[in-house]
Amino acid sequence: MAKYLVVVESPAKAKTINKFLGxxxxxxxCFGAVRDLPKSSLGVDVDNNFEPKYVAMRDESNRKALKEIKDRAAKVDHILIxxxxxxxxxxxxxxxxxxxxAYKKTADKPTSRIVFNEITKENVRKAVKSPREVDFNLVDAQQARRVIDRLVGYKISPLLGWVVRKGLSAGRVQSVATRMVVDRENEIRAFKPDEYWSIDAxxxxxxxxxxxxxxxxxxxxSVAVGKPGQIKSQEEAEAIQGALNAAQFKVDTVKRKEVKRRPAPPFITSTLQQDAFGKxxxxxxxTMAIAQQLYQGINIGAEGQVGLITYMRTDSLRLSNEALDSARSYIKKEFGNEMFPEKPNFYKNKKNAQDAHEAIRPTSAFHxxxxxxxxxxxxxRKLYMLIWKRFIASQMPPAVLDQTTVDIPVDNLLFRATGSIMKFPGFTKLYKESTDDNQDPEDFNKLLPEINEAEIMALNELKPEQHFTKPPxxxxxxxxxxxxxxxxxGRPSTYAPTIRTILARMYVEKVSGRLVPTELGEEVNTWLTKNFPDILSIDFTARLEDNLDNVEEGIENWRSLTGDFYVPFDKDLKETERRMVAELVGDDPRCPExxxxxxxxxxxxxxxxxxxKEDCKGVIRMNKTAPEPTDxxxxxxxxPMVLxxxxxxxxxxxxxxxxxxxVINLDKDGNKLPPKEPPVKTDKECPKCKPGMxxxxxxxxGEEFYGCDKFPKCKYTSPMELNLNCPEENCxxxxxHTRIGRRRAxxxxxxxxxAYGNVDKSNPCEKCGNSWTLVKNKTKKKPTTITCPKTSCAHVVEEFEEIEAGAEEAAVK
Structure with missing residues (x-):
């Protein structure tokens, strides 16, 4: 019988680790979070030093997993989380x-914490030999974030729903992200193009x-935009062109220098997301879902199930000595001594980076x-190749270029030609950086012919060209x-969930791959910035993130931090409520009863x-927005009908x-939607009430189902026949339809x-062409997905839909 129980979050991670231990x-x-603040109430006792009231998760998978963990824990000597x-x-x-x-059978069992940055046999076995206590600085930082997010979401969201629209929500990070998108759109609207001209000889x-x-x-x-020498009109350009037609172009200086370009550092969460999007x-x-799969483990044949990359939520550029040795050994073996630097390349972390984890890298350079x-x-494969190449390239020597600059003065004008040629490819032999890596967009191999000082050049043509500055x-x-x-x-664990949230809540939408605020998003942002300027302040939010980092480092107490946040927030909240009530019902509202x-x-x-008054049920009716007349x-x-x-x-x-x-329903652009189709009659009797059909x-x-024509007196429903063949090959x-436990399947x-999910016959698999797909509705941790039922394909597409209002959820694990 086993002596140790190891608890992890996901079955995939459990499967990988299980193969490394005896x-x-x-x-x-345990299927992720096992306790959280309740959905039905605030769950934070503000008057008792912000004591959170946690409840066990009610999701069926969590309940079953916890029961099994308790049963197993009762039979082992030691529990490792x-x-x-x-x-x-x-x-x-x-x-x-x-x-x-709190469970009687496991109350006295020793429980320890083990951690590893990569899921490999060596690291997992090393971790189980070095258990430690739970780090309460980390726990307190998470509690502070969760409690503050709950206070913001639970206190502001009802007001937002009352003023703008029911079902809306605000969040500490999501609202600032929405503001950034709205502010950028306002910059674009306010932008006025500035004319400028270039002249090429x-x-x-x-x-x-x-x-x-x-x-x-x-x-x-300089003639660059915004500089004193800018050419602002066609007349200016033509005047310069006329003065140059008979001018002499004599080379003044030719400067040559050697330029080195260092490789980009290995990925952190943000740069991985940026590069995966761009490339x-x-x-x-x-990106994060696929990285999670690579981290938790993939079966790679002879080696079995193994984690292929390190932990993917990190902002540290640190690399372990073992990782450096692995990369350098690979480089020397595959590229030879000329690509083997004398010593490893080290990269400096940004300010406030948490150095608990390494950068994102492969667990072995030889994979x-x-x-x-x-x-x-x-x-x-594509994402792993990106991570692997970036890591290996980060330990290769810099690329060396010969850069040439030629200056040709003509009276009061200076013409310049630049060019460069690759002298030594260095890291570029393996990895080509993009302009998103802050790479100079100028081509490495823009060659210039032989040019010597004091030589006179012949003018073939002058090409003035009009340009206009572009909005951001x-x-x-x-x-x-x-x-x-x-x-x-935000932090590495919150970037992707934040973007997913503002898309799901329809504050922002994608247009040609770019994020554009919706009318709803702009309305919500306007109300929030007016009434809660601190919550929507980028600087304020950044300072709060720094304070949470201080809690993690043991410098600051989480309850004190929460109190410092709540006092001014509560003041803003009460003032907003007072102003809203005064606008609708006056300064001294009285019960009509x-x-x-x-x-x-x-x-x-x-x-x-x-x-x-305790026994009085008097209510003041308030009309927030008067209906608008229509034609x-x-x-x-x-x-007459009203809007x-x-x-x-x-x-x-x-x-x-x-x-x-x-009623007439409208789409998001205000166009009429077709009326709802009437139900179709059948010759089948209702099995519940008999007289009904x-x-x-x-x-x-849009999913079809059987329902009784006596509704709402009879609420019988049943799913339609599928009329589908099994998608498995050779079956x-x-x-x-069936039920597995309590779930429809x-x-x-x-x-x-x-398989679980709703059958969608109108949406074939975009990858393999299977004639139908399964729509799996969103959960607390996952958006709605469209999945191919064929085991050999299993292609998944994420769909964003409106999710439950409330506090911003914790990052997806």
């Missing part, structure tokens, strides 16, 4: 330990070789992308991550003004409501095929 160990997954090596992972370890401590040397020199300055002033077209969420290709999916580009996912990192907004004072209250349905006439009663705003946006409704409930109805998501079975009548 029969004395058993590995079980091996959750991820970061704040969230440390908090999960503490929550698991607390649950086991096409010249020929005495040896009849051609090259181009560009006007660099006039009267000693592979992967979203930040997709080349080519050797692993047959074991990886196409996306896994809209953010892509990659550039928003870079901007968040530069401004200290008993004339007692009425105050702002919150219910399941949102905010309302209620009586303060539409109701088809049912011929009354209203509901939870899902604007819609046109009959002005006599509730007498007439006729079944109708074919459509759900809000001719039929698929039908589909299963084959002949083989063991089973």
């Amino acid at each position: 029969s004395n160990y058993i590995v079980k997954a 091996a959750s991820d090596p970061d704040r969230e992972g440390e908090a999960i370890a503490w929550h698991v330990a607390e649950i086991l401590k 096409l010249l020929k040397t005495p040896r009849d070789d051609s090259f181009t020199a560009r006007l660099h300055s006039r009267n000693g002033d 592979l077209g992967m979203s930040t969420a997709q 080349t992308p080519e050797s692993l290709a047959k074991h990886l999916s196409e996306d896994q 580009p809209r953010y892509s996912e990659a550039s928003l991550v870079r901007a968040m990192e530069e401004n200290g907004i 008993c004339n007692s004072k009425a105050v702002l209250k919150q219910s399941w349905f949102g905010m309302f003004m209620g009586c303060t 539409e006439i109701c088809d049912k009663c011929n009354a 209203r705003t509901g939870r899902y946006g604007k819609f046109v409704a009959c002005s006599t409501y509730p007498k007439c409930d006729h 079944l109708l074919i109805r459509k759900s809000r998501k 001719e079975g039929d698929l039908d 589909i299963a084959c009548s002949k083989c063991e095929f089973q």
Whole structure:
């Protein structure tokens, strides 16, 4: 019987680790977070030093996993918790330990924490031999973040839903990210293009070789945009051109120098997300999901299941001595001594970088992308190759270029020609950097012909060209991550979840791969910046992130930090509530039933003004926004129709409501949507109420199902027949609906095929062409996904949809 129980977050991680440990160990997954603040209440006792009230997660997978962990823990001698090596992972370890401590059969069992940065046999075995206590500095930093996020989300979201639209939410980081996108859009709208001209001289040397020199300055002033020498009009350009037609182009100086370009450092979370977006077209969420797979372990044949990269949520550029030795050994073996630097390359961390983890790198330099290709999916292979090449290149020598600058003065004008040639390729032999790596976009091999000082060049042609300055580009996912990192907004574990959240809540949308604020996003941002300027301040949010880092380092107390945040926040909150009430019902609202004072209250349905007297149920009706008149006439009663705003946006409704409930739904652009299709009659009796007949109805998501025509008296429903064959190869079975435990599923009548999700016959797999796919609805940790049911394909596409309002969720593990 096993002596040790090892608890990890995911089954994939458990599978990998289980192969590295002997029969004395058993590995079980807890499926992520096991406790959290309750969804139904604030869950933070503000008057008791911000004491959080945690509850066990109610997700079925968590419940089953915890039961199994408790049963196994009762039978072993020691429990080792091996959750991820970061704040969230440390908090999960503490929550698991607390649950086991409260369980009678495991209350006295020793529980320890083990960590490893890479899931390899050597590191895992080393970790189990070096258990430690839970690091409460890390736990407290996570608690501070979670409690502050809950206070922001739970306190502001109801007000936001009351003023703008029901179901909306605010979050400490997501709201600032939305503001950054909105501010960029406002910059673009306010931008006024500035005209400028360039003048190129096409010249020929005495040896009849051609090259181009560009006007660099006039009267000693640069002609660059915004500089005193800028050419602002066609008249100026033509005047310069006319003066040059008969001028002599005599070379003054030819300067040659050797330039070295150092390789980029290995990836951290933000640079990996940026490069994967720029080079592979992967979203930040997709990048992190694939990186998670590579970290948790892949079966690579003879070596079995092994983690291929180090932990992927990091902002440290540090590399272990073992990693450096592995890279240098590979470089010497494969590229020879000329590519083998005398000593390793070291890279300096940015300010406030957490040095708990290494940079993102392969666990072995000798696990080349080519050797692993047959074991990886196409996306896994591409991302692994990017990580592997960047890591190896970071330990190669710099590229060396010969750079030449030629200056040709003509009266008060200076023309300049530049060129460079690769003298030694260095790291570029393996890895080509992009302009996103701050690489000079000028081509390495822009050659100049032989040019000597004092030589006179022949003028072939003068080419003046008009240009206009361009507005700043809209953010892509990659550039928003870079901007968040530069401004200290969020941390490596929160970049991808933040972007996913603002997309899911429809504050931001993608247009041609760029992030654009929606009308809703701009409305929410305007209200938040007006009423909670600190929460929306980039500097304030960055300082708070620094304070959370101080908690992690044991410098600051998490409860004191939360209190320092809450006092001014609560003041802003009360002032906002007072102002909102005054605008709608006056400065001294009174109950219409008993004339007692009425105050702002919150219910399941949102905010309302209620009586303060205990036995009085008086409520003040408040109309936040008056309906707008339209030209539409109701088809049912011929009354005028008005424009209203509901939870899902604007819609046109009959002005006599509730007498007439006729509505016309609108899309996000205000265009009419076609009326909902009426249910289709069938000849099938309702098995529940007998007199009723079944109708074919459509759900809000467009899924067809059987429903009784006596609804709402009879609420019987059942799914439609699938009429689909099993997707497994060499199986001719039929698929039908079933239940596995409490979950809806589909299963084959002949083989063991089973799958969860809703069947979508209108959406074939974009990868293998299978005629139908499975839509898996979003969970707390995952967005809606469209999955191919074929085991041989299993292609997954993420779909963003509106998710539950409330505090910003913890990063996806």
